[in-house]
Amino acid sequence: MQLSNFPTRKFASPDTWERFVERFRGGQQPLPQTWADLFGPLHNGTVDDLVIVGQVGQSLDGRIATATGHSKYINCPAGIEHLHRLRALVDIVVVGVGTALADNPQLTVRQVAGPHPARAVIDPRGRLGANARLFADDGVRRLLITAEGSRVTPPPGVEIIALPATDGNIAPSAIAASLKRAGMRRILIEGGADTVSRFIAARCLDRLHVTVAPIMLGVGGPGIELPPLERADQAHRMPVRVHRIEDDVLFDCDLSGQRVMLGVAKKST
Template sequence: MQNVDVSARVWSHLLALKEGANGTPDVTWTEGEAQALALYGPLAAPVDDVMIVAQIGQSLDGRIATESGDAQDISGPEGLAHLHRLRALADAVVVGVKTALHDDPQLTVRLAYGESPARVVIDPKGRLCNSARLLQDTSTRRIVVQSCETDRPAGVETLILPRTDWICAHEMIMALRELGFRRILIEGGGVTIAQFLEAGLLHRLHVAVAPLLIGSGPQSLTTNPVPTLAEALRPETRFYNLGSDVLFDCALNPHIAGEKERVFNV
């Protein structure tokens, strides 16, 4: 398995693709650079409607944190750089309120060259405090998806969407599309990603596996069980060596429009 080589010329080409450039530079790519283009090229290519990508980092035994909630060092340095590249290629990055409350993430691009995407948090009950870092940093758009009226800092946009116990996943994607977002990254946590997956909304799922064993703690993705292996989801998958992590790039068949059959429970 060849290492992915995101060289300066590869990354410049990918950022140009995101901005609408046509064609490929007349250069000879190394094998590692070709691997990088195969991995990131589909995410930077022109988007007709919306493209939704989810990324999760986990251990060999499928955990995303310890029982105490320590998740800071799950991904190795190249795995973290990969996540920041995904942010740089996205128009908006989405997290659930549990992740926002526990991790207080910045959701900015720091380990790759590029602009930080808009930050979106799914917070149906208005639990996220206004001092959260993703709301305080004014360098990009900040959006809270909620089902109640909650005062937010100046400049923070709110999407008020109805719910019974949950917010409909399809309605949220439609609302984000109306705001002009075309490339959407679902970054966490595992429950939020799983609900996007079960809603049939994901184009790609990236699972970065780090070489460590935790033994217990939250599972990576917890989806509705299937009675037989024949009914299990088996996406077309490619494997990439990031260096510190092995990446599973899973291609899925989303249905963005149509029946609103799944909802967010966060």
């Protein structure tokens, strides 16, 4: 296992990050080394032409929010920066409607340099109001992913993707395929834990960034939850890279070994 210190704004020059974003998004190689260890794996998928990364910020006791649903400041300021760096590198950021209702997030890039990604909410029953901040018309594409037959009334300009749902679940593979059709290649599943868990269970993530903060939240919003296993040795043991982000620890987990094919397969050489 590799453990590295993570360059935060305090230590890394902003120029290096700007150059990294430019080269990463422009498809240029080599990528500046300072950031390549952590973000290089998001440049190209290993399974097909999509790269889908999930993220979770959690406490030591595995919570992503308090019992009241409050989740701001679980991670240290550099951990928040990390989330904004992820946003700056992807084409689209996706959240579940639970997060949109609890946090009313903007899903823009504000802590670091970089372009705002498109944004999408998965709202199968049309629960999110039209005045949600992620629907704000600020020049980027906004998508509402919903279940076929549900009544949704987003503001003008929001693209609606209606997909079949079985027992309320829209297959994550169908969501990924529809985002690919919409022109998205790098996709960030930002949360919450329920949405990320569905993508993991459906084997639709290439990587998962779990940032663990040295706090305990007690009974509260659960972290990743997957179907039960009988034995611990049945669990998928994934390759991982570990980075320190100030007091938080980031596990960059490689899930590509179990990822299902969603796009155009890589040619074997």
